[in-house]
Amino acid sequence: MSGNIQLLTDTLAGAKAEGRAALIAYLPAGFPTVDGGIEAIKAVFDGGADVVEVGLPHSDPVLDGPVIQTADDIALRGGVRIADVMRTVREAHAATGKPVLVMTYWNPIDRYGVERFTAELAEAGGAGCILPDLPVQESALWREHADKHGLATVFVVAPSSKDARLAEITAAGSGFVYAASLMGVTGTRESVGTQARELVERTRATGTELAVCVGLGVSDARQAAEVGAFADGVIVGSAFVKRMLDAPDHASGIEAVRDLAGDLAKGVRGQA
Numbered sequence: 001m002s003g004n005i006q007l008l009t010d011t012l013a014g015a016k017a018e019g020r021a022a023l024i025a026y027l028p029a030g031f032p033t034v035d036g037g038i039e040a041i042k043a044v045f046d047g048g049a050d051v052v053e054v055g056l057p058h059s060d061p062v063l064d065g066p067v068i069q070t071a072d073d074i075a076l077r078g079g080v081r082i083a084d085v086m087r088t089v090r091e092a093h094a095a096t097g098k099p100v101l102v103m104t105y106w107n108p109i110d111r112y113g114v115e116r117f118t119a120e121l122a123e124a125g126g127a128g129c130i131l132p133d134l135p136v137q138e139s140a141l142w143r144e145h146a147d148k149h150g151l152a153t154v155f156v157v158a159p160s161s162k163d164a165r166l167a168e169i170t171a172a173g174s175g176f177v178y179a180a181s182l183m184g185v186t187g188t189r190e191s192v193g194t195q196a197r198e199l200v201e202r203t204r205a206t207g208t209e210l211a212v213c214v215g216l217g218v219s220d221a222r223q224a225a226e227v228g229a230f231a232d233g234v235i236v237g238s239a240f241v242k243r244m245l246d247a248p249d250h251a252s253g254i255e256a257v258r259d260l261a262g263d264l265a266k267g268v269r270g271q272a
Contacts, residue, residue, distance in 0.1 A: 128152025
C-alpha cells in the first residue's frame with residue numbers, strides 16, 4: 001500500500017483507535033466557484049472532518065438528491081472541468097495534509113481516459129475514488145490503473161445488495177466500503193433508521209478488514225452519533241451543500257460549513 005491510500009487507511013484506523021467513527025464530508029468541486037469550493041473544503045477540514053470527498057459535477061446525477069443536483073448545476077454553469085476537480089484535490093490536500101477522494105460517475109472517467117485520470121489524481125495527492133455506478137464485475141480496468149497509482153477504489157453497497165455481491169465488492173474494493181444507508185437518492189433524512197445498521201453488519205460478515213462507512217442520510221450531530229455508534233465512518237454531503245446554498249453570502253456559507261463540521265465532529269465523538 002502506498003502514498004495517499006495509506007494516509008486514508010491510517011486516518012480511518014486512527015479514528016477507530018480513538019473509539020469513534022471518522023467524519024467524512026462531501027462537497028462538489030466548482031461550487032459555488034472553483035476557488036470557493038476549495039475554501040469550503042478547507043473550512044470543513046478546519047471544523048473537524050477527517051476525510052473529504054470531492055464530487056465531480058455531473059449533468060445527470062441519478063443517485064443524488066435535489067440539493068446536490070442544484071450545486072452540480074451551479075458548478076457546471078460555471079464551466080467546471082476535470083482539471084478543476086484535480087486542482088481542488090491538490091490544493092485541499094496540500095493545505096491540510098488530509099485524505100481527499102473524488103466521487104464520480106463512471107462516464108466522465110471513461111471519456112477522459114482511465115490511465116490519464118488515475119495518473120492525474122495520484123499526482124494531485126488524491127487518495128482514491130468512489131465510483132457509485134461502476135459494477136464490480138466491470139471494474140478490472142479501473143482497478144488495474146488505480147492499483148498502479150496507489151489509489152483506493154471505493155465501491156458502494158446498498159440494502160438491496162445480496163450477500164454474494166457484498167462479498168465480491170469487499171474483496172475487490174480498497175480504502176473503505178461506502179454503505180448507502182437508505183434506498184434511493186442522497187439527501188438529509190429525519191431518521192437514519194435500522195437499514196444502515198443491518199447493512200453494516202452484513203458487509204462486515206463478509207470477513208472484510210475494510211472500514212464500513214455510512215452515507216446518504218446524516219445531517220446533524222445526533223444522527224452522526226447514532227450512525228457513528230455502529231459504523232466506522234459517517235459520510236455527510238447534502239447537509240454541507242444545503243448550508244452553502246442557504247447562506248446569504250459566501251463568507252456566511254464558509255462559516256456555516258465549518259460550524260456544521262464542528263457539530264458533526266462532536267457527534268461522532270459521542271458529544272452531541
